[in-house]
Amino acid sequence: xxxxxxxxxxxxxxxxxxxxxxxxxxxxxxxxxxxxxxxxxxxxxxxxxxxxxxxxxxxxxxxxxxxxxxxxxxxxxxxxxxxxxxxxxxxxxxxxxxxxxxxxxxxxxxxxxxxxxxxxxxxxxxxxxxxxxxxxxxxxxxxxxxxxxxxxxxxxxxxxxxxxxxxxxxxxxxxxxxxxxxxxxxxxxxxxxxxxxxxxxxxxxxxxxxxxxxxxxxxxxxxxxxxxxxxxxxxxxxxxxxxxxxxxxxxxxxxxxxxxxxxxxxxxxxxxxxxxxxxxxxxxxxxxxxxxxxxxxxxxxxxxxxxxxxxxxxxxxxxxxxxxxxxxxxxxxxxxxxxxxxxxxxxxxxxxxxxxxxxxxxxxxxxxxxxxxxxxxxxxxxxxxxxxxxxxxxxxxxxxxxxxxxxxxxxxxxxxxxxxxxxxxxxxxxxxxxxxxxxxxxxxxx
Amino acid sequence: xxxxxxxxxxxxxxxxxxxxxxxxxxxxxxxxxxxxxxxxxxxxxxxxxxxxxxxxxxxxxxxxxxxxxxxxxxxxxxxxxxxxxxxxxxxxxxxxxxxxxxxxxxxxxxxxxxxxxxxxxxxxxxxxxxxxxxxxxxxxxxxxxxxxxxxxxxxxxxxxxxxxxxxxxxxxxxxxxxxxxxxxxxxxxxxxxxxxxxxxxxxxxxxxxxxxxxxxxxxxxxxxxxxxxxxxxxxxxxxxxxxxxxxxxxxxxxxxxxxxxxxxxxxxxxxxxxxxxxxx
Numbered sequence: 017x018x019x020x021x022x023x024x025x026x027x028x029x030x031x032x033x034x035x036x037x038x039x040x041x042x043x044x045x046x047x048x049x050x051x052x053x054x055x056x057x058x059x060x061x062x063x064x065x066x067x068x069x070x071x072x073x074x075x076x077x078x079x080x081x082x083x084x085x086x087x088x089x090x091x092x093x094x095x096x097x098x099x100x101x102x103x104x105x106x107x108x109x110x111x112x113x114x115x116x117x118x119x120x121x122x123x124x125x126x127x128x129x130x131x132x133x134x135x136x137x138x139x140x141x142x143x144x145x146x147x148x149x150x151x152x153x154x155x156x157x158x159x160x161x162x163x164x165x166x167x168x169x170x171x172x173x174x175x176x177x178x179x180x181x182x183x184x185x186x187x188x189x190x191x192x193x194x195x196x197x198x199x200x201x202x203x204x205x206x207x208x209x210x211x212x213x214x215x216x217x218x219x220x221x222x223x224x225x226x227x228x229x230x231x232x233x234x235x236x237x238x239x240x241x242x243x244x245x246x247x248x249x250x251x252x253x254x255x256x257x258x259x260x261x262x263x264x265x266x267x268x269x270x271x272x273x274x275x276x277x278x279x280x281x282x283x284x285x286x287x288x289x290x291x292x293x294x295x296x297x298x299x300x301x302x303x304x305x306x307x308x309x310x311x312x313x314x315x316x317x318x319x320x321x322x323x324x325x326x327x328x329x330x331x332x333x334x335x336x337x338x339x340x341x342x343x344x345x346x347x348x349x350x351x352x353x354x355x356x357x358x359x360x361x362x363x364x365x366x367x368x369x370x371x372x373x374x375x376x377x378x379x380x381x382x383x384x385x386x387x388x389x390x391x392x393x394x395x396x397x398x399x400x401x402x403x404x405x406x407x408x409x410x411x412x413x414x415x416x417x418x419x420x421x422x423x424x425x426x427x428x429x430x431x432x433x434x435x436x437x438x439x440x441x442x443x444x445x446x447x448x449x450x451x452x453x454x455x456x457x458x459x460x461x462x
Numbered sequence: 463x464x465x466x467x468x469x470x471x472x473x474x475x476x477x478x479x480x481x482x483x484x485x486x487x488x489x490x491x492x493x494x495x496x497x498x499x500x501x502x503x504x505x506x507x508x509x510x511x512x513x514x515x516x517x518x519x520x521x522x523x524x525x526x527x528x529x530x531x532x533x534x535x536x537x538x539x540x541x542x543x544x545x546x547x548x549x550x551x552x553x554x555x556x557x558x559x560x561x562x563x564x565x566x567x568x569x570x571x572x573x574x575x576x577x578x579x580x581x582x583x584x585x586x587x588x589x590x591x592x593x594x595x596x597x598x599x600x601x602x603x604x605x606x607x608x609x610x611x612x613x614x615x616x617x618x619x620x621x622x623x624x625x626x627x628x629x630x631x632x633x634x635x636x637x638x639x640x641x642x643x644x645x646x647x648x649x650x651x652x653x654x655x656x657x658x659x660x661x662x663x664x665x666x667x668x669x670x671x672x673x674x675x676x677x678x679x680x681x682x683x684x685x686x687x688x689x690x691x692x693x694x695x696x697x698x699x700x701x702x703x704x705x706x707x708x709x710x711x712x713x714x715x716x717x718x719x720x721x722x723x724x725x726x727x728x729x730x731x732x733x734x735x736x737x738x739x740x741x742x
Contacts, residue, residue, distance in 0.1 A: 093682070094705060101705055122708035125495075147735070277600030279689035288581065378679045421494075421708075428706040434690055441690075451512075458511055461494045 027250045049080045056110040058388045059088035062419040068371035076358040106223045111346040120159040121420040128342040135160040142381030160339035161356045162379040164368040168301035176318045178296035182217040183210035191322035195399030196406045207325035214296035215273035222289030222298040226280030227430040233334035234299045235412020235432035238261045242329025247418035255453040260366040267436035296370040317394045319374035335411035489714040504715040521695045525675040528613040536621020544629045570683040600693040626634035628662040668731040
């Protein structure tokens with residue numbers, strides 16, 4: 017076996033040439049040169065809607081040479097929330113994790129601030145509503161990026177025929193396709209009269225009084241429209257106010273005309289109520305209409321999604337945003353931020369909205385007039401007013417403006433719904449308020 | 463050598479029992495943001511909450527009522543099965559065990575459909591007799607009744623199979639002697655069957671009490687603790703406080719509160735079993 021020896025002069029020359037070649041050569045990247053990225057996305061209700069996320073992520077990964085893995089995590093029985101809690105405890109898990117409403121605040125210490133990407137995104141897509149700022153920011157820092165996927169408004173979805181026949185309200189005329197809403201008379205009083213008329217006719221409004229989010233969100237919007245906060249923005253308990261009393265009186269009259277077992281409703285009950293043809297209105301994103309399109313087309317053809325009625329203090333609509341968070345202990349934060357920028361591009365947002373059949377809602381001001389909402393049907397234009405294109409409502413979340421860590425307790429323990437139910441079931445108003453005051457004082461723990 | 467042989471078991475217990483137990487005790491001593499040691503502060507906070515005492519009361523009502531009816535049903539059905547001819551008995555035993563072998567999350571979903579506000583099969587059937595509709599899960603009384611009913615349906619077969627095994631071990635001579643003495647049906651049960659089954663009844667009751675007290679899935683699926691928190695148990699309330707409200711230390715505290723209650727029950731029942739064992 018021959019052995020070639022390397023002289024000192026040859027070694028120096030070879031090293032110098034190799035170094036020069038490495039420095040001057042163009043940057044050649046391998047298939048996954050930019051590393052790995054693991055993502056936990058919310059598993060979408062709408063069949064096939066996950067495909068938009070998969071396609072957009074793969075498109076970005078191919079361009080950026082990143083090896084990606086995606087887990088779609090259901091929110092059924094709070095599995096997504098459990099995953100967030102477990103990863104925050106273990107300081108290990110996905111690089112990006114989608115989280116609902118209150119979770120960026122709950123795990124703020126474990127999240128990487130994303131101001132550097134949020135500022136250009138807002139510049140490009142328009143500002144976000146105050147609820148998104150309330151839930152997504154802390155101390156001037158953006159904790160997470162508002163996700164189009166899963167974000168929703170839980171506004172009224174009315175039966176055109178039943179509302180016209182029994183309540184004398186033409187919801188299509190009130191919320192015309194392509195034009196601004198004509199809602200001067202669409203107030204809480206009109207809403208209540210319509211609920212009474214439809215109940216009398218055997219088609220009660222399907223509004224839950226349970227402990228799940230649909231019931232809580234409705235209660236939140238109604239209380240806010242009366243200016244009724246249980247805890248104010250400073251963190252003071254403000255249960256015993258005239259505004260809260262007014263809201264409770266309204267709720268008591270409303271509960272009298274709701275289905276008898278509304279106290280046991282979960283987030284599926286109102287959907288079933290509408291699809292079964294038993295109700296004239298529910299307060300829900302268009303998922304129930306989408307299911308009706310498949311299972312009860314005669315019902316779907318009569319559905320119209322529109323804005324909330326106004327109370328003495330304004331017109332509030334429950335807005336439930338999802339967020340994409342980047343863990344501060346994540347291994348590839350730069351790639352994570354790059355992906356989130358890609359997912360927040362107008363073309364990506366348009367794709368999310370189209371594939372989800374109009375269900376997904378961007379939080380950005382310039383993104384509320386996409387063609388999907390104008391074209392979806394039957395009936396055509398049924399979702400036109402779903403994203404509030406004329407911004408005639410204040411987007412809100414129940415229990416705001418209390419500091420988010422207190423508000424989360426009020427929200428998740430359904431204090432508003434329970435308060436209304438206690439009063440409607442026979443407690444005196446002072447007993448019910450005293451109970452709520454005690455609960456809120458307990459939520460002040462730090 | 464003996465130590466090394468038991469080491470795998472010790473490690474498994476340390477990993478899956480001791481570590482979670484001590485970790486949960488550690489969590490229960492932290493403040494809400496989990497950054498500060500507060501000692502027993504979370505427990506003293508809980509003691510001042512009305513909802514907590516309501517959960518304690520409900521857990522006791524739920525566990526005691528459900529275990530009583532499971533034991534009663536199990537005892538009655540075990541006697542029926544015991545009196546069947548040996549040939550067909552296995553089939554009946556197998557069929558009666560079905561509720562116990564189906565994962566409770568699945569069978570409870572079926573119950574949820576039966577109680578469903580819009581499509582309740584029970585209400586549909588009752589409507590033919592001019593009864594109802596009954597708000598199965600929307601009214602405090604009916605919601606408590608429903609969660610206990612489903613728990614009894616799920617757990618009674620366990621009692622049945624344990625009691626059946628105990629019945630089969632009672633010597634026939636005792637019944638023959640009782641019959642010669644002129645004992646009637648009730649006297650045979652009271653003076654022969656029950657004394658011979660006492661230990662099995664005590665152990666089965668203890669096990670069932672622990673499992674029923676710590677129940678989560680049935681209540682979570684049927685009512686999520688509602689209406690107005692009236693069906694919450696320790697486990698479901700701990701989940702709501704700990705996970706849904708992001709207050710993990712308080713959630714840990716709620717679930718740990720089960721330990722002293724169950725420990726007291728276990729001490730009394732096991733002491734009684736030991737005493738009778740020594741007498742024998």
